[in-house]
Amino acid sequence: MNTQLSGVLAAAKAEDRAALIGYLPAGFPTIDGAAQAVQALIDGGADAVEIGLPHSDPVLDGPTIQTADDIALRNGVRTRDVLETVRQVTAANPTVPVLVMTYWNPVDRYGAARFAADLAAAGGAGCILPDLPVEEAGPWLAAAEELGLATVFVVAPSSRDQRLATITASGTGFVYAAAVMGVTGSRNQVGEMAEDLVRRTRATTDLPVCVGLGVSTAAQAAEVAAFADGVIVGSAFVQRILDAASPEAGYAAVRELAAELAEGVRKR
Amino acid sequence: MSTHALTPDGRGYFGAYGGRFIPEALVAAVEQVADEYEKAKADPAFGAELAALLKDYTGRPSPLTDVHRFSAEAGGARILLKREDLNHTGSHKINNVLGQALLTRRMGKTRLIAETGAGQHGVATATAAALFGMDCTIYMGEVDTQRQALNVARMRMLGAEVVPVTSGSRTLKDAINEAFRDWVANVDSTHYLFGTVAGPHPFPMMVREFHRVIGIEARAQVLDRTGALPDAVVACVGGGSNAMGIFYDFIPDAGVRLIGIEAAGEGVDTPRHAATLTKGDPGVLHGSRTYVLQDEDGQTIESHSISAGLDYPGVGPEHAYLKDSGRAEYRPCTDDAAMQALRLLSRTEGIIPAIESSHALAGALELGRELGPDATILVNLSGRGDKDMHTAAEYFGLLDGETK
Known part of the structure; x- marks a missing residue:
């Protein structure tokens, strides 16, 4: 349970709109520039942010985030830098929930309890752990709960109803509904499978259900906002930075896209 | 040594090792593999067909x-x-491949994907795909496609698509990453014919058994x-x-x-x-x-x-x-x-x-x-x-x- 995260999602709901959640990896485009990039998400209108922990083996990510992770690792990003980026962002934006999205092994290596403690100390709101199934999550959940960190689990179109109930019973903060079967990256179509999954997920929980994977435009954000509590966008932001001529131009492009998407989530 | 430790526990652990660290999108597919494998193991017809293939096809x-x-x-x-x-x-790789190919047919799937390092597992998988009339895509690190070029030609001769993987170290690890990405996106039609005793439960146990x-x-x-x-x-x-x-x-x-x-x-x-x-x-x-x-x-x-x-x-x-x-x-x-x-x-x-x-x-x-x-x-x-x-x-x- 994280009251800051729950509060922000509830406030969006009270305004009869979906929340916008933006993702960018730490260490990208540079170790020091990552906090500026995340600031651009927030300045553009993101209600909450996810900071990715770059990994050598990002099996759930498409080419865009793979490229960003690769750049971040070549920049020499360390786990402690990810936590420092969280600290910088939360210090500058005390009301914005900041989550870390990470593959499990870096947390396992750091020590689950130690990572939870250091994330909480940095002002983090919680973690999304997409390759840690509920069955393996016991030690993490115990540490996170004690520190008031949210643990967001991912559900997929292939998840059966009974399993959805198991997952949502263990998760806190919100439920991350994967819009499509596949890795991260922009797609032309995102709506159809996601709507059914959100409906089935809601039948098992009162937690907000936020939809990610594939959303890159304001029109798609509006489409998803019509049935979800939040819209999660990652690769499209990363792509803006990859395409920019300079880091500053990248941050400006991120801010612009965030503003468009923030408008989108208000057009449900 | 007691024999019970030789079989993984219900969560797929050999002592402290094993388990199932996979994205939610693959949970249903991996459970289907585990269920179908248990059914096949209990089915004398499955055992007989595999034994005949091992004798008359593998030699x-x-x-x-x-x-x-x-x-x-x-x-x-x-x-x-x-x-x-x-x-x-x-190579030995054909033993496991024939077992999993039969399992794929039982699951009603029509496409095989696999990783390969030396190309031996890829060749064996491409062979089984040809034998069973299935589509086949093999992921192979770009470095390995160069040092094992003969096997790339063999796989293509057998009708498989060979995808050189250019991410990371461009070797076996990255071929596995890419195969997982394919599987997440195509899991309805596709079986990931994993080639070694690693991966999520039940693969370490199942591949060993084959x-x-x-x-x-x-x-x-x-x-x-x-x-x-x-x-x-x-x-x-x-x-x-x-x-x-x-x-x-x-x-x-x-x-x-x-x-x-x-x-x-x-x-x-x-x-x-x-x-x-x-x-x-x-x-x-x-x-x-x-x-x-x-x-x-x-x-x-x-x-x-x-x-x-x-x-x-x-x-x-x-x-x-x-x-x-x-x-x-x-x-x-x-x-x-x-x-x-x-x-x-x-x-x-x-x-x-x-x-x-x-x-x-x-x-x-x-x-x-x-x-x-x-x-x-x-x-x-x-x-x-x-x-x-x-x-x-x-x-x-x-x-x-x-x-x-």
């Missing part, structure tokens, strides 16, 4: 060969080779040939499938040493090796908890081996368990020692082994000198070396005049 049982001239170089210990190189497609035939045959053949069990069983370990296959039925034989040989590349004290059990630490890679070559932050370290099939920074979780329990020993073998063993077997016995299997041969040479002339050593000759002639020719200068 099992594979022979056991006494290598007298090679043995003379191993301190006179008697070395017996289990000839998996003589299987159809040229390769157990190696050890079952070899144990009976050695007893028949020598009247006794061997002193040691030696096999190379990358992911570890040929080693688990030959080790498993010897585990209850307490007097038989089980020795896995890892690729030490340029040496385990250099950064360029693939000796995961010797130099790695417990972590999570490709769906299970096992030993991993990783840095302080849990990022995977790129491995190196002259052998594409052993060039992997992880290892099957059952090997991690056997190492910690002490039932098996794991030793490193350098690129050079393996290449010298490759040449030695070629010239003393007229058998050209795969570079992967040559690591086991080098291990047997060392062990034979330790154990002396009374010892019997069973070596799993897991594959043949045709695919490696480009690498060997370069290594020994075979194509430009005098050999080294």
Whole structure:
């Protein structure tokens, strides 16, 4: 349970709109520039942010985030830098929930309890752990709960109803509904499978259900906002930075896209 | 050793290793594999069809060969080779592939995907896809497509699509990443025919079971040939499938040493090796908890081996368990020692082994000198070396005049 995260999602709901959640990896485009990039998400209108922990083996990510992770690792990003980026962002934006999205092994290596403690100390709101199934999550959940960190689990179109109930019973903060079967990256179509999954997920929980994977435009954000509590966008932001001529131009492009998407989530 | 520890528990753990660390999108598919495998195991028709394929298509049982001239170089210990190189497609990989291909048909899926390092698992998978009329895509690191070009041609001849993987270290680890990405997106039609005893439960157990035939045959053949069990069983370990296959039925034989040989590349004290059990630490890679070559932050370290099939920074979780329990020993073998063993077997016995299997041969040479002339050593000759002639020719200068 994280009251800051729950509060922000509830406030969006009270305004009869979906929340916008933006993702960018730490260490990208540079170790020091990552906090500026995340600031651009927030300045553009993101209600909450996810900071990715770059990994050598990002099996759930498409080419865009793979490229960003690769750049971040070549920049020499360390786990402690990810936590420092969280600290910088939360210090500058005390009301914005900041989550870390990470593959499990870096947390396992750091020590689950130690990572939870250091994330909480940095002002983090919680973690999304997409390759840690509920069955393996016991030690993490115990540490996170004690520190008031949210643990967001991912559900997929292939998840059966009974399993959805198991997952949502263990998760806190919100439920991350994967819009499509596949890795991260922009797609032309995102709506159809996601709507059914959100409906089935809601039948098992009162937690907000936020939809990610594939959303890159304001029109798609509006489409998803019509049935979800939040819209999660990652690769499209990363792509803006990859395409920019300079880091500053990248941050400006991120801010612009965030503003468009923030408008989108208000057009449900 | 009690027998119950030899079977993973309900969550797929061998002691502290194994489990199922996978994204939610794959949970239903992996559970389907596990359920279907249990049903198939209980179905006599499945067992009969697989047995017939192993006999009439693969050419099992594979022979056991006494290598007298090679043995003379191993301190006179008697070395017996289990000839998996003589299987159809040229390695042990076909045993597991035929089992999983039958399972794929039972699940009603029509497309096979697989990773491959040396190309032997890819060739075997492409072969099964041709035999069963299935579509097939093989992911192979770009570095490996170059050093194992013959196998790329074989896979394409068999009708498979071969995708060179250009991410990360461009070797086996990255081929597995890419296969997982394909599987997440196409799971309705596609089975990921995983090629080693790693990955999420049930793959480590299931792949071992499909390769157990190696050890079952070899144990009976050695007893028949020598009247006794061997002193040691030696096999190379990358992911570890040929080693688990030959080790498993010897585990209850307490007097038989089980020795896995890892690729030490340029040496385990250099950064360029693939000796995961010797130099790695417990972590999570490709769906299970096992030993991993990783840095302080849990990022995977790129491995190196002259052998594409052993060039992997992880290892099957059952090997991690056997190492910690002490039932098996794991030793490193350098690129050079393996290449010298490759040449030695070629010239003393007229058998050209795969570079992967040559690591086991080098291990047997060392062990034979330790154990002396009374010892019997069973070596799993897991594959043949045709695919490696480009690498060997370069290594020994075979194509430009005098050999080294």
